[in-house]
Amino acid sequence: MSEEQIKSLEADFDARIAxxxxxxxxxxxxxxxxxxxxxxxxxxxxxEIVGMLPEGNWITRxxxxxxxxxxxxxxxxxxxxxxxxxxxxxTLGVSRDELYEQLHSGKAKYSSIFNYPTLTWADMGAIxxxxxxxxxxxxxxxxxxxxxxxxxxxxxxxxxxxxxxRQGFEIMYKLCNGTPEQKEMAxxxxxxxxxxxxxxxxxxxxxSVHTEQSMKWxxxxxxxxxxxxxxxxxxVPQADILGLKIPDTDLEWNEETGHYDFGEIQxxxxxxxVKGHGPCNKERLNARKDAWEKGAWVRDAAMAYAxxxxxxxxxxxx
Ligand code: FAQ
Numbered sequence: 001m002s003e004e005q006i007k008s009l010e011a012d013f014d015a016r017i018a019x020x021x022x023x024x025x026x027x028x029x030x031x032x033x034x035x036x037x038x039x040x041x042x043x044x045x046x047x048e049i050v051g052m053l054p055e056g057n058w059i060t061r062x063x064x065x066x067x068x069x070x071x072x073x074x075x076x077x078x079x080x081x082x083x084x085x086x087x088x089x090x091t092l093g094v095s096r097d098e099l100y101e102q103l104h105s106g107k108a109k110y111s112s113i114f115n116y117p118t119l120t121w122a123d124m125g126a127i128x129x130x131x132x133x134x135x136x137x138x139x140x141x142x143x144x145x146x147x148x149x150x151x152x153x154x155x156x157x158x159x160x161x162x163x164x165x166r167q168g169f170e171i172m173y174k175l176c177n178g179t180p181e182q183k184e185m186a187x188x189x190x191x192x193x194x195x196x197x198x199x200x201x202x203x204x205x206x207x208s209v210h211t212e213q214s215m216k217w218x219x220x221x222x223x224x225x226x227x228x229x230x231x232x233x234x235x236v237p238q239a240d241i242l243g244l245k246i247p248d249t250d251l252e253w254n255e256e257t258g259h260y261d262f263g264e265i266q267x268x269x270x271x272x273x274v275k276g277h278g279p280c281n282k283e284r285l286n287a288r289k290d291a292w293e294k295g296a297w298v299r300d301a302a303m304a305y306a307x308x309x310x311x312x313x314x315x316x317x318x
Contacts, residue, residue, distance in 0.1 A: 017218055022148035025091035033217055036210065037147050038092050039108075040219065045085035046103045046110035050284050052078045054118040055127060063121060070167050071124060077160045084157065088149035104289050112270060113200040115278030122175055122182075122189035128168015130190075130197040130235065136161045137231045138201060141221035169238065176242045183243070190239065191247045198262075199270040201228045207267070232260050 009028050016023065023029055052075045059075065062068035086096055102108035113131055118124070139161060142154040175186040202208060202224035214220040222230075232251075239246050250263035272278065 017146055017216075020144075020146075020218070022151060023146050024148045032213075033219075034092050036214065036217075037150065037219065038089055038094050040210075040214070041085055041089040041092075041147075041150055042094070042099045042102065043109050043111075045082050045089060045099070046108055047114065048078050048082035048085060050103075050110045050114045050288060051131075052082075053284055053287050054114055054116070054280075055124060057118050058121065058124050061121070062124075067124075067171075074128070074164050074167065077164065081153075081157045081160070084153040085150075088147075088153045091149050100292060104285070104292060106276060106285065109274065110284075111200055112273040112278065113196050115273050115280045115284060116192070116196055117280055119192075120185050120189060122172070122185040123193070125168050125171030125175060125186065126189035126193040128164050128166075129172050129238070130168070130193050131200065132161050132164040132168055133235060134197050134200050134227075134231050136165055137227050137234070141227075144218075144221060146218040172242055172244075176244060186242070187244050190244050194247050195265065195269075196273075198228055198231070198265055199267075199273075201231060203267065203270070229259055232262055236260055 010030060013023075013029060013033075023033075055071060055075050055078075059068060059071055062071050086099060089099060090096060099108070103110065113134075118127070136158060139154055139158050143151055143158060145151045145154065172186050172189075175182040177183075205211060205223045205225045208224050211220060211223050215223070236246060236251065248263045250261065252261050254261045273281070276282075
């Protein structure tokens with residue numbers, strides 16, 4: 001293709017983005033658009049399936065049958081989110097095997113938040129309330145992202161995430177209205193999950209390498225800092241309802257800006273976790289690799305069955 005032809009295709013593509021049209025898998029797209037979508041959507045998919053692990057840790061220890069059923073359903077939803085997202089990613093011409101290989105080799109990232117341990121039952125409340133809460137704030141704008149399959153997957157994901165957030169808040173609410181020990185457990189979970197939840201929304205806008213281009217392509221509709229501020233403004237009043245204290249002595253309502261001011265985030269900790277040195281990075285990756293290896297016989301059996309079925313069809317035709 002000549003340079004002129006590419007320029008004309010790029011101009012058409014930019015005009016479609018400007019008109020808020022959805023880009024579909026078979027449409028022409030710049031190679032960088034395709035690659036950056038594979039990066040973000042696959043990291044999102046990996047986050048969902050790695051995100052099952054910290055909560056999976058508590059399924060057998062949920063304090064009642066009702067809690068166990070709800071947690072089991074939530075973790076299954078996360079597997080479903082991973083599947084929609086991997087499928088959306090595959091429409092960009094990358095195979096599921098390649099994506100898994102990138103996760104298992106450490107080449108692809110997944111969300112920093114899932115490298116922290118879940119020490120008590122209150123952590124199930126804190127994850128639903130804070131982690132799903134932050135995920136919704138990040139993902140609602142993604143429902144109008146420019147790539148059709150990603151945008152459509154996000155609509156369903158967001159509906160389920162908001163249910164997850166409510167079940168987490170309800171766990172916290174029960175603990176906060178229980179015994180003093182239960183309330184202390186809820187406060188301890190908030191203390192441990194607050195700062196990682198703020199980090200989860202990504203580095204500051206000044207440090208973010210992809211935001212500028214992703215905003216132009218309408219892949220991202222809000223910057224990391226905008227989302228973080230929105231999360232803080234929304235969550236502080238919820239902590240007040242619970243009677244919990246946000247572990248930030250600099251947190252203060254600012255009349256002038258109409259937002260909460262907040263303390264400094266420990267970005268060194270964030271980058272350490274992203275680089276693989278968080279408290280549970282090794283454990284999480286080993287669990288995923290182990291599941292892949294132990295599941296080999298299922299994949300082999302499914303392939304053998306599919307082949308047998310297609311041979312039968314060929315025999316019938318012949
Ligand atoms: N962890 O230039 P930016 C969930 C990386 S799903 C690790 O700002 P971008 C559901 C970033 O990849 C949670 N790495 O990047 C659930 C890049 O490195 P790269 C996941 C991070 O893409 C709830 C570098 O830093 N959600 O929670 C993180 O423009 C409960 C520079 O960063 C999504 O994936 C991080 N936190 O913005 C499940 C949503 N942040 O790739 C179970 C979709 C940044 O060049 C239980 N993704 N990095 O090597 C996004 O919205 C964006 O990708 C951001 C990052 C906002 C995460």
